[in-house]
Amino acid sequence: MLLRVLNFSQAVADRHNLMTAKTTFTCASCGASHSKWAGRCDACGEWNSVQEEAPLAAGPAKKTLGAARGKQIALTDLATKEPPLQRSHFGIGELDRVCGDGLVPASVTLVGGDPGIGKSTLLLQAAAAFAARGQKVIYVSGEEATTQIRMRADRLGLAQAPVQLAAETNLRNILTTLEAEKPALAIIDSIQTMWADHVESAPGSVSQVRASAHELTTFAKRHGVAIILVGHVTKDGQIAGPRVVEHMVDTVLYFEGERGHQFRILRAVKNRFGPADEIGVFEMTGTGLAEVTNPSALFLSERDNPASGSVVYAGMEGTRPLLVELQALIAPSPLSNPRRTVVGWDSGRLSMILAVLESRVGISFAGLDVYLNVAGGMKISEPAADLAVAAALLSARQDTPLPAETVIFGEISLSGAIRPATQTENRLREAEKLGFLQSHIPARPKKVASRPNLSLNRHEDLTSFIGECFGPGAFD
Secondary structure (H helix, E strand, O other), X not given: OHHHHHHHHHHHHHHHHHHHOOOEEEEOOOOOEEOOOOOEOOOOOOEOOEEEEOOOOOOOOOOOOOHHHOOOOOHHHHHHHOOOOOOEOOOOHHHHHHHOOOXXXXXXXXXXXXXXXXXXXXXXXXXXXXXXXXXXXXXXXXXXXXXXXXXXXXXXXXXXXXXXXXXXXXXXXXXXXXXXXXXXXXXXXXXXXXXXXXXOOXXXXXXXXXXXXXXXXXXXXXXXXXXXXXXXXXXXXXXXXXXXXXXXXXXXXXXXXXXXXXXXXXXXXEEOOOOOOOEEEXXXXXXXXXXXXXXXXXXXXXXXXXXXXXXXXXXXXXXXXXEEEEEEEEEEOOOOOOOEEEEOOOHHHHHHHHHHHHHHHOOOOOOEEEEEEEHHHOOOOOHHHHHHHHHHHHXXXXXXXXXXXXXXXXXXXXXXXXXXXXXXXXXXXXXXXXXXXXXXXXXXXXXXXXXXXXXXXXXXXXXXXXXXXXXXXXOO
C-alpha cells in the first residue's frame, strides 16, 4: 500500500512539473528570453527574431554541482602536475597564424562565412593537411553525402588523404563515434544541421543550436579532442543562432571575401589562445584555396601609373602589417543630397573626415558625390586610415595624383590634429620592404628609427600635411 502511495505522489508531481513547464520564446540574435511571442525583441531591437522554444526535460536533481569534473587544483600546482599543452599545426601557414600558431587540444573553434565563400573547401584542405602529419581526423557533414565530399576531394587533389568521412546529423550518434574513435580533430559541418534527441524543436532552431554546441564543447573539454564547428550566417553577416554559441567556443573565425574578387580573408574575432583580429589571406583557385604569404604585394600588384585619388595606406591586421590601396572619386552631383558611397570602410567615419576638412581646413565637398573604395575586397576598421582617406579625397578633388612610392597613415581628431598610430615601426618596415621611398606619418611618437631608403615626413595637423603634399594655396 505504501508503494502505491509513493508512485501516485510521484505521478502527481510529474504531472505538476509538466503543466508548470512553460514554453518560452527566445531571440535568435541576442538570446534574450520572453514570456510570449513578439514581433520585435525588446533587448536588441531586432524584428522577427523571437522564436518559440520548447522546455527541456527535467532530470534528477543533484545536491552538489561539478562533482563529476574533479577536485579543485591550485594554479601554482599546474606546472608540476599537468604537462603543458602542445599545439598541433595544420601545415597551412595562414591558418596556423590565425589560430594563434597552431591548434590547441580540447579547443572548440567556430568558423562562419557567407554561403559559397569556401568554408567547407578550406576545412577539407585543413583536415587533409592535419591527417598527413600523422593525426587522426574525422570530418562529419550534415549537409552532404560522403560521395559528394569525395567528389570535392577529387577536385582538390585530396582523394588519397587519410581523412575519415561521415554523414550524420544525430548528435548522440556523433558523440558515440567520436568517443570510440578518439580523433585528434573533429570537424562538424555544420552546427545548424545537428539535432539532439532530448530537445523538442527542429534542427537549426535556437534550442537545438545551443544544446548541440554545449554538448560538443563539453565533449571536447573532457576528452581532449579539438573540434571545429561550421556556422551559417544571417543576411547581416552574423552567425545564425543564439549569440551564446560564440561565448561557449574558444575561437571564432570569420571567412570574408567579395564574390567578384579571388581573395578570401580568414579573420579571428575571438581567440582565447592567440591574438584577436589576426588575419590569413587566401586566393581562390581552380584547385582550392591557396595561401598568400605576402598579401601587401598582392593587393598592390595592379597599381601601375599614379592616378588621382589613389593612396597607399599602411595598416595593421592583428600582428601583421598590411599595405592596401585606397581609391577615391569625386564627381559633381545633380542631386540635392550628394551621394556618399563607401566600400570596405566605415561610412560614418567618412562623414567625420569630410566635416573636419570643411570645418578645420576650409575645403568643402558640398555639391559633390564622394565614392571611396578599398581595393582588393579588404575591409578596414582602423582609425589610422583617416589620413590616407583624407589624402585620397583631396587628390581626387584636385585631380592631382600623389607619387606612387608614397605611403600614408595616421588618425585625424575632430580638432584637425593628427594623432599617432600604434606599431609605427612595423608599418614603416613593411613599406620599406616593398620599395616605398616616402612616407607621411604623425609627428608623434618621436622615437621612430630613421630608415635609409624611406624618408619620414612628420605632421602635427592637417594644415601642414596638405601644404606639404599639395603645396601652399592649392585649395584657395
